[in-house]
Amino acid sequence: MPRPKPEPKLVCRNVWKIFGPHGAAALDRLGHGVSAERLAALGLVPAVRAVDLEIGEGEIFVIMGLSGSGKSTLVRCLSRLVEPTAGEIIFHGQNLLAASESEMIRLRRHTMGMVFQHFALLPHMTVVQNVAFPLEVQGQPRDQREATARRMIALVGLAGREQALPRQLSGGQQQRVGIARSLAADPELWFLDEPFSALDPLIRREMQDEFLRLQSVLKKTIVFITHDFDEAIRLADRIAIMKDGAVVQVGTPEQIVLSPATDYVREFTRAVPRAKVVRAGSVMAPVAGHAAEAGAGRDGPCIPARSTVAEAAPLFAAGAEAVAVTDAEGRISGHLHRQAVIELMLAG
Template structure:
C-alpha cells in the first residue's frame, strides 16, 4: 500500500544562503553553533517518516521544535530547503504552481490554531468557502456545507456569524470547512491549544469520532502529550528540528528512545497506555491456566479485573496464536509505574 505521505531527508533552513548548509560540514553543527557562524536557523533537520492511509499521525514537540514548520512544508506553504515530500507517491516539490493549487484546494486541508473564519460571512458560507474557491455552484456548496455542519453537531447555527459562537463552536466550523472539500489528508496545526481545557477535551473526542466516521488521514501537531496519546495511532517526537522517535503511544511510554522522550512520558500512567504484550510471560510446564484468553492488545488496566477474578494465569493471544500468559505478578509493576524492557 502506498503511504499517504512520505517525507524523506527533509530540511528547512532559514537565513542567508540557507541552501549552502545541507550536504556540507555546516549541517553537522548544533543549532546554536550554526546560527553563530552563519546566521542560519535549522528548523527541520533531515527528517524522514511515512504516514499510512487513514492513520492519525501526531507530531509532538516543545515550542521551537520545528513541528509547525514541518507541517507547512508538506504542502509547500513553507518551501523546503532540501529533501522530498510525496503525497500518494507524487513528489510535492516537483509540482507546478497549478498542480500545487489543486493539491491545496482538493486533496489537503488545514485546520489552524487560529480559526481563520471570515467574520462578515455566516457559518454556512464559511464552511462552503473552500467549495466556492473550487467553483462549486451555490446550491450544491450550501447543501454540502449543511451536511458537514450536521456532522460536527452545528445544525441550527447556519445563519449565525462567527462572533456569535463560542471558541469550541468556531473550531467546529473550521473543522467542517476543512471536511467540506472532501480532502484526502487533513493537517491540524495545534488547533485546540487556544481553547479552555474542557472544550479542548470535547474537541479531541470530536476528532476521534469524526475520524471513525470519515476515515481521513490526519496529521496532528501538538505540544501536549496527553493530546498526542489520546489521538495518535503513532507519534513522532521532534527536538530542535530532529526526529527523536516514531512509534505507537505504548512504544513511547514503554520504550522511550532517550532521556528527552523519557522526560515527556515520565508522569503518564503506564497501565492506561501499555498493553498485555509488555507484561506477558511464557507459561510454565504444566501450569494450569484460565480457559478464556485475552488479546495481547488489551490495555493493562482493562485486564486487571479479569486477571484478579480468575485467580489463575490468563492466556494471552495474538489472533489464534497463544503468546504466553499473564497474572497479577506481571500486572502489579505496571500499575505501580515500574519500567520493563522492550518486549520481543
C-alpha cells in the same frame, strides 16, 4: 494489539528547512559535516533537520515537541505553505517539492485540509457560508456547495446553527466550524496544528472525543500537531517526537513511553503513568477465533482494543473480574482481567 502498519500515504526524505540567506548552498557546502552548530555559525537557523517520515493511509500521526522544536514548521513544509530548503516529500508518487505553484494550489484546494489553533473564521459570514467557502473558491455552484456544507455542519454536531455568525458561537463551536470547513472539500490529507489548545480543558476533551468519532467515520490520513502528551496519547496511532528541528523517535504511544530511544524522550515522558498509554489490546488475554465470531462475553461491559488501561479501570469498580475487548469491527478479540490492570497500575 497495535494495528498493522498501513501503506505510506505521505513520505518525507531528508527534509530540511533553514531560515537565512543561501541555506541550500550552505547545505551543499557542508555536506556530511552539516550540524546545527555549523549552520548557526553561518548565521542560519535550521528549523527542520534531516526529517525522514512515513505516514500511513488512514493513520493519525501526531508530531509533538516543546515550543521551538520545529513541529509547526515541519507541517507547513509538508503542504509547502513554508518552502523546504531540501529533501523530498512524496505524495501519490509525486515529489511535491518539484510541483509548480499552480499544482500546489490545486492540491491544497482538493486533497489537503488544514485546521489551525486560531479558528480564522470570516466574521461577516454565517456558519454555512464559512464552511462552503473552500468550495466557492473551487468554483462549485451555490446549491451544490451549500448542500455539502450542511452535511459537514451536521457531521460535526452543529445542525440548526447554519445561519449563526461566528461571534454568536462558543469557542468549541467555532472550532467545529473550522473542522467542518476543512472537511468540505473531502481532503485525503488532513493537517491539524494544535487545533484544540485555545479551548478550555472540558471543551478540549469534548473536541478530542468528537475528533475520534469523526475519524472512525471518515478514516482520513491525519497529521496532528500538539505539545500535550495526554492529547497525543488519546489520539495517536503513532507519535514523532521532535527536538531542535530533528525527529528523535517515532513509535506508538506505548513504544515512546515504555522504550524511549534517547534521554530526551525519557525525560519528556517520565511523568506519564503506564496505564495511560498501554492499550487494552496489548494486555488482554486473547480468545480463539471461533469464540470471537460467536461474540463470547457480550453479557458484560465491552471496551475497544485501543482504549487505555486507565480508561478501562473504572469498569472494574462494580466487581467484574474481566471486561470484553472488541476489535475495530466490534468483534470480541479478548478479555482484560482485573489482575492485569492491577499489576500494570502498580508498576506504573
